[in-house]
Amino acid sequence: MKAKHAGSPSNKAPFWLRWLVPTVLILTWLTLAGIGGPTFGRLEEVSSNDQASFLPASAEATAAQDWQAKFRDADEVPAVIVIESPERFAPPQLREAAALKTELEGLELGSAVIGPIPSEDGEAVQFIVPISESLELEEAVQELRDTTSAGTPEGMQSYVTGPAGLAADLTGAFAGIDGLLLLVALAAVLVILLIVYRSILLPVMVLLTSVFALCAAILLVFGMAKAGWIQLNGQSQGILSILVIGAATDYALLYVARFREALTHTTDRTAAALTAWRASFEPILASGATVIIALLCLLFSDLNSNKALGPVAAAGILCALFAALTLLPALMALSGRAAFWPFRPKLLPDDEREPELVTGLEGQKGLWRATGSLVRRRPRTVWVASVLLLLVASAGVFQLKANGVPQTDVILSASTAVDGQDALARHFDAGSGSPAVVVADEGKAREVLEAVKAADGVGDAYLLAEGSVPITGAPGTPSAPDVRDGKVLINATLDAAADSLEAEEAVKALRADVRAEDPGALVGGVTAIALDTNTTAQRDLVIIIPIVLVVILFILMLLLRSVIAPVLLVLSVVLSYAAALGVAAFVFNNILGFPGADATVPLFGFVFLVALGVDYNIFLMSRVREESLKHGTRPGILRGLGVTGGVITSAGVVLAATFAALGVIPIMFLVQLAFIVAFGVLLDTVLVRSLLVPALAYDIGPTIWWPGKLAREGLRHPREPFSNGETGTPASFADAGEIR
CATH class of the missing domain: 3.30.70 (Alpha-Beta Plaits)
Incomplete structure (x- = not known):
C-alpha cells in the first residue's frame, strides 16, 4: 500500500489555521501600512539636520552654545550675503548695494541686518542676516536669495551662504530621501527578485513584505520622535528606509527557500508554511536580534546623532523581523505553489527527499557543487588564500582619512551656499559670518x-x-x-x-x-561644533566596536552551542570589514577624489557590516549545524553550503543593491557609507561566507563545535570524510587525530 504524503486529506490542518490566522495577519499588516504609509511624508515634521543638536551635553561647544543663548533674546541662524563685482565698487554701486539693506530688513526674518560691509579690495560687500529659528529655514533662505538677486547691481554676482545657506542646501540635498531613494531601492530589489525567482507573484509578495515593514517602522519612528524619545535627522531617515527594505528582503529570501524546500515534501501549503517557519525561525530571530542589539550599542555613543540612529534603525529591523515571520508566512500559506508560478516546485519521490550523504555533495549540481568540491579537495589552501587576499585589501585602511570634511564638501551637488563660501574667502576673512x-x-x-x-x-x-x-x-x-x-x-x-x-x-x-x-x-561656534563632533565620533569608534563584538559573539555562542565557531566567525567578519575599508580608502582617495571622510563613517560601516555580515554566517552555520546533526560535520558543511548558497548570495546582492541606492543622495557621508556597506556585503557573501568560512570549518572538522556535543560526534559518523576527502572507520579517525 502506498504511504500517504504529508498533507493528504486526513492530515489537513484545521480551517482556522489554514484560512483564519493568515487572513487576520494580512489584514493587520494592511492596517499598519494604511496608517504608516501616509506618515512617511510627515517625517520632516520631527526631523532636524542641525549639526549643533548632534553634540553631547559634555562637549565644550555645547556649553558655549548654552552661554550664547543667555546673551540673545531669540534663537537665530546667520545667513551671509556676498555681492561680488569683477572690479572695484563705484560710489553709485555702493549706494545701490546699501539700499538692499532696507529690503532685507523688510523681510522681517530676525534681528537687525548688519552691513553692507565692504571688502579691503573693494570688489565685494557682505551682509549678515539673522534668521529666526521659528521660521522655515529653506523658505527663508529662498526668500533671501530672491530678494538679493533682484537687488544686485547689474553685472555682479550675489550669493546667500553662511550657516543658514549651507543648512538650507543640505536639507534640499536630503529631499530625495522621501521619493527617489525609496524608488531606486525598490526597483533594484524587484529586478533582482525577478531574476532569482523567475516568477511574477513571489517577488511582489516579498516586496510587499519589505514595504509593509517599512510603513510599520515609519509609524513607530514617527511616534518615538514626536514623543521626544529620539532625535531624527536626514541621515537616519535615509538609512532606515534602506535597512528595512534590505533586511526584510533578506529574511524573506531565507523563509521562501525553506518554504520551497518544504513544498517538495508535502502537498499541504499550510503544513509547508509551518515547516518553513519552524526551520527559519531560529536563524531569522538570531540574525535580527544580532543586528538590533548591535545597533542599540550606539546608545553608548557620546554623539547624539549616533544615539539617534541606534533606536531608529533597531525599530526598523524589529519591524522587518516581524513582517518576515508573520506577513510573509501568511501570504505563502494562502498562495502555496501558485506563488512560484510558472516554475512551481514539484513533489519529490520519497527516496529523493533525504539523500544519504557520504561527502555532502550528493544531489548538488552547478556552481555550488563546484564550490563544495573545491572546499573538500583543498580546504586549507582555500581559507589561507582567502585570508591573505583580505589582509592585502586591509592594508589600505591606514589611508582612510576619516577625520571629518568641511561642510562645503559634504554636499556633492551644485550649491549656491558652497559657491558663496568660495566668494567670501576670496574677499574677506574666510570665517566672516561664522x-x-x-x-x-x-x-x-x-x-x-x-x-x-x-x-x-x-x-x-x-x-x-x-x-x-x-x-x-x-x-x-x-x-x-x-x-x-x-x-x-x-x-x-x-x-x-x-x-x-x-x-x-x-x-x-x-x-x-x-x-x-x-x-x-x-x-x-560653528567650527568648534564641527571639531567636537569629529573628536567625539572618533572616541565612539574605540568604545562601541568592542561592545558590539562581545554582544555578537555571545549571540553566536547561544545559537551554535559552541565557542570556537563563533570566535572564528566574528574574526572573519572583522577581517572582511577591514578589507572593505581598505578598498574604500583607495576608491575615495584615488578614484572619486574625496578630500576625506566623515568621522562617523567607519563606525556606521562597522555596525552595519559586522552585524549584517554575521547574518549570512548565521544563515550558513545554523543550516550546517542542522545538517551536521544528521550526517556529520564535514558532510554537513558541504550540504549546508550547497543548499544555502543560492539564497544567501541572492540576499547579499539584494542588500548590496539597496545600500548602493544611498549613492543617489548627493551627500558625501551617504555615498561613502553606501560604497563601504555594498562592497563589504558582496565581499562577505562571495568570499567569506562561500569560501573562507566553509573551508576553515571543513579543515578543523568536528572540533569547530567545541565544547558542544557535536565536537564529540565523530564516532557516530564512521563514513565522515577527512579534510583530504577520504573516508574511514572510527579507528582510522582516532589514528588520524580526528577524534581527540
Missing part, C-alpha cells in the same frame, strides 16, 4: 580679548555689547560689554573658512591660548 565665540569671565575680559587677537589663525576679535553689537572703539559704539552671570562674549573671525580643517586647528590653538588667561573660558 565667528568663533569665546565665553570669558568678566574680570578677565580684556586679557582674554588680547589673547584672542594674538592667536594664530584669528583675523579679528571684539567684545560684544548688548544686542550683539561689536565694541570696536569707533565713534558711536558702546563702551561697555554685555555681562550675563559674570560672563562676556568675544567674537573671533577666523582667517580660514569656518567649516575647514584649518579653522578646526585654529580653534584648538585658541582654546589653549584663552585658558592660559582664564582657565574657565569656553570656545564655541
